[in-house]
Amino acid sequence: MSVDAVVVGSGPNGLVAAVKLAEAGRRVLLLEAADAFGGGLRSAELTLPGLVHDVGATVMAMALASPALRDLKLKGVEYAHPPLPAAHPLDDRPAVLVHRDAGRTAAGLGRDAAAWRATAGAAARAGFPLVDLLLRPLGPWPAGLARPSALVAAARFGAAAALPATTLGRLAFRTVEGRAVLAGMAAHSLLDLRAPITSGYGLMLAATAHLVGWPVVKGGSQRLADALVARLRELGGEAVTGHRVRRLAELDAETVVLDVSPRQFLGMADLPPAYRDRLARFRHGPGVFKLDWALDGPVPWRDPAVAGAGTLHLGGTMEEIALSEAETAAGRHSPRPYVLLVQPYAADPTRGGHTLWAYCHVPNGSTVDMTAPIEAQIERYAPGFRERVLARHAMGPAELEAANPNLVGGDIGGGLASLGQFLKRPVWSPAPWRTPLRGVFLCSASTPPGPGVHGVGGWQAARLALR
Numbered sequence: 001m002s003v004d005a006v007v008v009g010s011g012p013n014g015l016v017a018a019v020k021l022a023e024a025g026r027r028v029l030l031l032e033a034a035d036a037f038g039g040g041l042r043s044a045e046l047t048l049p050g051l052v053h054d055v056g057a058t059v060m061a062m063a064l065a066s067p068a069l070r071d072l073k074l075k076g077v078e079y080a081h082p083p084l085p086a087a088h089p090l091d092d093r094p095a096v097l098v099h100r101d102a103g104r105t106a107a108g109l110g111r112d113a114a115a116w117r118a119t120a121g122a123a124a125r126a127g128f129p130l131v132d133l134l135l136r137p138l139g140p141w142p143a144g145l146a147r148p149s150a151l152v153a154a155a156r157f158g159a160a161a162a163l164p165a166t167t168l169g170r171l172a173f174r175t176v177e178g179r180a181v182l183a184g185m186a187a188h189s190l191l192d193l194r195a196p197i198t199s200g201y202g203l204m205l206a207a208t209a210h211l212v213g214w215p216v217v218k219g220g221s222q223r224l225a226d227a228l229v230a231r232l233r234e235l236g237g238e239a240v241t242g243h244r245v246r247r248l249a250e251l252d253a254e255t256v257v258l259d260v261s262p263r264q265f266l267g268m269a270d271l272p273p274a275y276r277d278r279l280a281r282f283r284h285g286p287g288v289f290k291l292d293w294a295l296d297g298p299v300p301w302r303d304p305a306v307a308g309a310g311t312l313h314l315g316g317t318m319e320e321i322a323l324s325e326a327e328t329a330a331g332r333h334s335p336r337p338y339v340l341l342v343q344p345y346a347a348d349p350t351r352g353g354h355t356l357w358a359y360c361h362v363p364n365g366s367t368v369d370m371t372a373p374i375e376a377q378i379e380r381y382a383p384g385f386r387e388r389v390l391a392r393h394a395m396g397p398a399e400l401e402a403a404n405p406n407l408v409g410g411d412i413g414g415g416l417a418s419l420g421q422f423l424k425r426p427v428w429s430p431a432p433w434r435t436p437l438r439g440v441f442l443c444s445a446s447t448p449p450g451p452g453v454h455g456v457g458g459w460q461a462a463r464l465a466l467r
């Protein structure tokens with residue numbers, strides 16, 4: 001068919017871009033390299049027949065908070081909340097429990113109750129206007145932030161967010177529990193926790209647990225991708241899998257939106273030298289080593305209070321987690337890595353059984369098998385875990401990148417999340433989704449606001465394309 005717009009790549013950003021363009025009446029063709037749509041939203045039978053595993057994202061906090069997705073009423077997408085968004089087990093004391101309710105979470109932190117209320121709690125109270133500001137840093141100023149009280153809340157958040165997580169941990173928190181839970185949240189950034197703005201990532205994530213929860217898509221994340229493809233088709237768009245685009249010259253459309261990494265874009269077209277050089281300087285972050293398991297029952301956590309948590313942060317105290325992340329940032333493998341673990345069955349019993357995944361951070365492009373260190377960290381808090389394993393599936397950086405070329409060297413963040421690359425993503429510009437090529441836009445996680453299932457990059461690229 002002759003089309004107005006081609007979208008390359010069907011991750012959440014590509015899907016949102018395609019739907020927004022089609023809603024505006026454009027004839028859209030979506031091309032996906034893999035044999036299934038979704039990118040980071042794919043689900044598959046990775047271990048045993050009949051078991052649904054999310055290959056990438058499971059926790060949909062960003063989707064629920066996102067101004068690009070939260071108002072889309074998608075058929076067939078049901079969110080299921082675990083009893084607890086997150087938990088952080090510790091060796092010799094009860095686990096820290098992150099509840100939907102900020103006050104209840106704070107109460108569990110004892111002497112750090114006030115610190116939690118003043119940081120994560122305050123960010124949650126600032127609500128969607130603050131989320132909109134952070135997810136659309138270059139968009140219009142959110143109307144809800146016009147009130148002086150909201151401005152003060154945003155400024156307070158900014159002051160704390162700018163700090164390294166280890167600094168905020170030491171300045172604002174006094175207990176092992178308070179510092180550990182902050183570090184566990186901040187380590188989602190894949191950064192050395194001594195780096196600026198790592199507090200911001202941690203507080204923002206914690207705030208979403210209170211604001212919208214950390215749900216999963218019932219039946220697997222693939223359903224969200226499939227629903228977006230269905231919406232595109234309803235609007236007259238076409239979507240094709242198994243089609244990898246290598247050169248822009250292959251495409252014939254007025255508008256091209258690319259859900260691809262800057263590295264791929266460099267190989268797709270002859271770009272003006274100044275832009276090409278700036279793009280070539282874009283840096284990728286560490287990779288991950290991910291394990292998926294089929295279990296014969298729930299994980300035997302030593303502290304039963306964490307059984308209902310959708311997400312667990314394993315790695316102990318703030319000091320231990322900071323050490324693990326510093327090792328990764330220095331290009332080494334931590335023998336006791338920070339492990340991010342998701343147990344979807346806590347929220348969703350419809351996935352065919354007890355599926356579980358966890359990853360740890362590794363140097364970009366690492367070829368080291370981290371199965372033993374990851375499982376040792378789980379055994380530390382759940383003795384007897386290994387006996388529950390029916391089957392396991394491992395993906396290191398090479399396998400992740402083979403499944404999705406955007407995961408360069410296993411970097412699931414679409415590029416280092418440093419302060420520099422928060423501002424230059426992938427280049428410094430008031431509209432970084434625009435490229436020097438007429439009608440060509442970038443929308444992947446390598447553009448603002450960065451990684452996560454929020455679709456904001458796609459929304460921004462579509463908005464510019466429609467102007």
Ligand SMILES: Cc1cc2nc3c(=O)[nH]c(=O)nc-3n(C[C@H](O)[C@H](O)[C@H](O)COP(=O)(O)OP(=O)(O)OC[C@H]3O[C@@H](n4cnc5c(N)ncnc54)[C@H](O)[C@@H]3O)c2cc1C
Binds near residue numbers: 012055057063244
């Ligand atoms: C293991 C893992 C766990 C994660 N967990 C979470 C989580 O729980 N919550 C959360 O919010 N986020 C999570 N994320 C991050 C989230 O999945 C990503 O940030 C998000 O999917 C990025 O969306 P995107 O649209 O930019 O690109 P992707 O989702 O990476 O999709 C890009 C798509 O484009 C296709 N493509 C690339 N190049 C071409 C080409 N040349 N031609 C055609 N097609 C192409 C790829 O095949 C892929 O399908 C996780 C990621 C991973 C890998």
